[in-house]
Amino acid sequence: MLTNGPRGTNDILPQEVGKWHILEGKIRAWCERYRFGEIRTPIFEHTELFLRGVGETTDIVEKEMYTFTDRGDRSITLRPEGTASTVRAFLQHKLAGQAPLQKMYYMGPMFRYDRPQAGRYRQFHQFGVEMLGSSEAIADAETIVIALDILKELGLNDLEVHINSIGCPQCRQVHKEKLMEFLGDRLSELCPDCVSRFERNPLRILDCKNKKCQAIVSDAPAVMTCLCDECRTHFEKLQSYLQKLNVKYEVDTNLVRGLDYYTKTVFEIMYSGLGAQSTVCGGGRYDGLVEECGGPSTPAVGFAMGLERVLLTLEKMDIQLAVPQGIDLFIASMGEEAQVEAFSLLHQCRAHGLKAEMDYRKRSLKAQMKQANKLGAEKVVILGEEELNKGQAIIRLMETGEQLEVELSQLTEKLKG
């Protein structure tokens, strides 16, 4: 208990945090180019926000939320996703009044009480983008494209992009009726999960992984066939934008997403090498959500990217992020007096911007040299009593083994060069 973190959580140790920094850095840089502004919302919200925002019948809400009552008797939930909070903040701060189109991104931990598995954790990290205020398909395209640009820069070129349209609520109603009619007499052939889905969310039967269900569903009416004119042209426009930018994608008419708020466009970026959790990035349009949360009708699109999954994909593809390593300087000292001097020197070097380290345990010179080597020090300053008495120090260039004696007063100058 004491020596184990809670199930489904991970410590990111100093030796592995470097790749997170790089990943986050690249994400931020791309968001700046695309002019998405970062929004940082609280990690917990009123439970109601997610009930409304994510949807009461979703698995997330029904069985995956970390919900508790705080000391003021409020029901609080650790955020399971980022869109609801972003929309809440958008309304709370009346951002629409500042500019009719808002482009925002968030990055941080999310919480879902799932059974942990490859690429799935109880605390995990998402980066997500939201564009509020445009109903145009070009906005859908923009979100897909920024995701791809980021993944591409990381070296992930060949991920699959799946897109679909699940229509507006009207198209969906038409489709739902047709679908239920189609599946009605085949209920007995479906898997138990699908039978229960039939009542709650028949659309989800379309992406059941059960082979038998897939066979049945392959002849089922696709949402695509029920789209109204507006939804149809929206989807066509999206595709023409993607084609214009040479984005390779597949229309996957069985692609359905599990959150209630999606309308029209849905998409996923996947890497099959990840196992069961192959979706690296998923999103879509959610034109009804802002209104659902009590705001004015506002069209919006967005996606969320699972950072652990991105990192996992990089690992599977054997791609290393270039984490800088090595230090500029190691100061080795011998004797109490020299160590005091070394400490002061170290301090000065750091003030001059050098990445510098010393030994804190009075170890032998040999041990200190070994440590310097292990740390990848470019230079080592050697400071013993002899040098101290002469007012000098030795600078050793580790690569060549070349050494020179330098006056202490000139040391930091020499080291910078």
Added chain:
RNA sequence: GUGGGUGUAGCCAAACGGUUAAGGCGCUGGAUUGUGGUUCCAGUAUUCGUGGGUUCGAUUCCCAUCACUCACCCCA
């Protein structure tokens, strides 16, 4: 929530129902007293996730429990 697999040192990893639990990596120290990366030597688990049971005897067999892991479900 359901099902499968695994559980030996910081990491990887053997062995075996029975005296002192291989090896490798890593780490630490040393190879004449103040110098790294190679090499060599030495040290590094009174203990085999935890708790029961079977047995003359269990790390090895059984049960439970916990943890990890994979799959279903769902999703990032």
